[in-house]
Amino acid sequence: MNVLVVAAHPDDEVLGCGGTIAKHSQKGDSVHVVILAEGVTSRDISRIPEQRKSELSALAKMAYQASETLGVTSLSLHNFPDNRMDSCDLLDIIKIIETAIKQHHPDMIYTHHPGDVNIDHRRIHEAVVTACRPLPGSQIKTLLFFEVASSTEWQTPHSAPAFTPNWFVDISDTLTIKLKALETYQSEMRPWPHPRSLAALEYLAKWRGSTIGVEAAEAFVLGRNLII
Secondary structure (H helix, E strand, C coil): CEEEEEECCCCHHHHHHHHHHHHHHHHCCEEEEEEEECCCHHHCCCCCHHHHHHHHHHHHHHHHHHHHHHCCCEEEEEEECCCCHHHCCHHHHHHHHHHHHHHHCCCEEEEECCCCCCHHHHHHHHHHHHHCCCCCCCCCCEEEEECCCCCCCCCCCCCCCCCCCCEEEECCCCHHHHHHHHHHCCCCCCCCCCCCCHHHHHHHHHHHHHCCCCCCEEEEEEEEECCC
């Protein structure tokens, strides 16, 4: 099976489905990860990437190291502006995703949920849904939306669609791999009780697991599933 993960920022791929990625890899599936935004310059009033070269380089190295930990087949990093993707033409984002689909021929795609607080997450969700429209001959069978701690749960009621998962993946055997990959992202992780702390993410995985009777799980909202 070919799997494509489309994420906004370096660390979103692990936060959203790191345990599932590792599980796919262990099964022998090819997992390709596309990360669209650079993940650094939103900390500045004005976006000047040249002033953040060292941080951008360090974050890219973390992304490659995390991918190696998870067993990712390929990683593609792009340079869309961090937390400013609403300033980009949607078509430009769609084209990048369509290129990845043509290159990797995925059977399954994982991406962001539309109800997240983060604007980049919402923008990428729109782009993926458009790129994955079910045209005749499309190989994509399954489209899943993941949650990202410190974004999905921060959305207020009725401001956007709520994350109500209806698809779960047992990651009891790969949770430690997910946590190890998250440790790689030193600049992005936070101390407890922040939701993007290792402790909180372990608790979340165990809570999602307990809701379906396993040790640990990742939860998703099903966008579409085609059974042939």
